[in-house]
Amino acid sequence: MINVTKTYLPDKQKYKKYVDSIYSNGWVTNNGPLVKLLEKRLAKYLNVKNIVLVSNGTVALELAYRTLGVEGSAITSPFSFVATSSSLVTNGIKPIFADIDIKSFNININNIEKLIEKDTSTIVPVHVFGNSCDVEKIDNIAKNNNLKVVYDAAHAFGVKFKNKSVLSYGDISTLSFHATKIFHTIEGGALIINDDSLVEKARYLINFGIKNKNEIPELGINAKMNEFEAAMGLCVLDDINELNLERSLIYDFYKNELDGLVIFQEQNCDSTPNHSYFPIILESEDQLKIVENALNKNAIFPRRYFYPSLDTLSYIKQNQFCEISRNIASRVLCLPIYPGLEIKQQKLISEIIKNEV
Ligand SMILES: Cc1ncc(COP(=O)(O)O)c(C=O)c1O
Numbered sequence: 001m002i003n004v005t006k007t008y009l010p011d012k013q014k015y016k017k018y019v020d021s022i023y024s025n026g027w028v029t030n031n032g033p034l035v036k037l038l039e040k041r042l043a044k045y046l047n048v049k050n051i052v053l054v055s056n057g058t059v060a061l062e063l064a065y066r067t068l069g070v071e072g073s074a075i076t077s078p079f080s081f082v083a084t085s086s087s088l089v090t091n092g093i094k095p096i097f098a099d100i101d102i103k104s105f106n107i108n109i110n111n112i113e114k115l116i117e118k119d120t121s122t123i124v125p126v127h128v129f130g131n132s133c134d135v136e137k138i139d140n141i142a143k144n145n146n147l148k149v150v151y152d153a154a155h156a157f158g159v160k161f162k163n164k165s166v167l168s169y170g171d172i173s174t175l176s177f178h179a180t181k182i183f184h185t186i187e188g189g190a191l192i193i194n195d196d197s198l199v200e201k202a203r204y205l206i207n208f209g210i211k212n213k214n215e216i217p218e219l220g221i222n223a224k225m226n227e228f229e230a231a232m233g234l235c236v237l238d239d240i241n242e243l244n245l246e247r248s249l250i251y252d253f254y255k256n257e258l259d260g261l262v263i264f265q266e267q268n269c270d271s272t273p274n275h276s277y278f279p280i281i282l283e284s285e286d287q288l289k290i291v292e293n294a295l296n297k298n299a300i301f302p303r304r305y306f307y308p309s310l311d312t313l314s315y316i317k318q319n320q321f322c323e324i325s326r327n328i329a330s331r332v333l334c335l336p337i338y339p340g341l342e343i344k345q346q347k348l349i350s351e352i353i354k355n356e357v
Pocket of ligand 1: 056058059081084152154177178188189
């Protein structure tokens with residue numbers, strides 16, 4: 001069976017050494033030494049100032065809103081994983097969807113300003129499939145309209161924009177380190193905070209709002225990463241460059257094989273891709289179903305990421321109709337891409353698609 005992705009499991013002996021250290025010091029959670037070490041190493045690898053590790057990418061978004069005091073409504077993308085919007089709803093913030101650009105699949109910056117309402121406080125764009133948004137223009141729109149920016153960078157591990165980490169734009173960027181991601185900690189996530197003065201607040205918000213022995217100044221949650229997860233991250237980080245190289249080869253193979261037959265995501269020319277996903281756009285939803293069925297018959301399971309478009313969700317009663325997002329969502333298929341996907345499997349996937357389009 002070939003799934004859209006496969007969790008990378010690093011060398012067991014190396015992981016075991018970290019587990020042995022946890023057993024000998026007895027420190028399993030609550031900002032332990034491995035979490036601290038991983039924060040340090042990730043800050044260096046990603047070239048960012050402040051990183052706070054948390055238990056998953058969804059709470060990372062929630063904590064970003066809480067750290068910044070986001071209220072009212074937020075302009076966001078309807079073409080994303082459901083957590084981008086559900087995290088807003090959970091925190092009493094109304095999502096307003098700005099339709100996407102048909103080529104990049106990212107929020108269309110020309111749709112943002114006209115959607116700003118009286119109570120709009122924030123923009124929550126997504127670097128879809130690791131393709132950088134137009135961060136300079138978004139930051140300008142935010143500045144001109146006194147809005148905050150939280151980037152959902154769940155897919156953007158290691159992505160650079162004009163040679164600088166894409167995570168250094170906006171007020172806060174959030175990452176997901178779920179087992180399916182290119183860098184993972186089994187479950188996990190992070191906040192990248194650009195304003196130094198907000199780091200302390202984020203740290204106590206992830207720990208029930210407890211600032212010190214005597215003070216609980218804010219309503220917090222429990223979003224701590226544990227030591228076993230940090231140990232996994234430390235092992236995966238050691239191998240990240242080889243993993244990225246393998247992904248890039250698979251990416252290039254599909255691109256050459258399928259060129260002219262399907263539509264690809266247009267990459268932001270100022271950003272370096274991280275090859276986290278390989279989305280293709282088929283001619284129609286009918287064609288997508290034919291391709292999907294043909295692959296499934298061969299035990300190959302691509303995924304309809306992202307489907308459905310979030311402006312169709314019943315619990316978000318916005319009466320919004322994001323035509324382009326719905327169109328792309330109905331025709332997008334993400335192909336299997338992960339280190340270890342053999343060349344003969346890549347060929348089989350490409351051949352099946354070629355036969356059906
Ligand atoms: C764009 C996006 N945002 C947020 C998340 C949520 O991350 P997590 O699964 O770590 O909670 C995901 C997860 O896949 C995602 O793809």
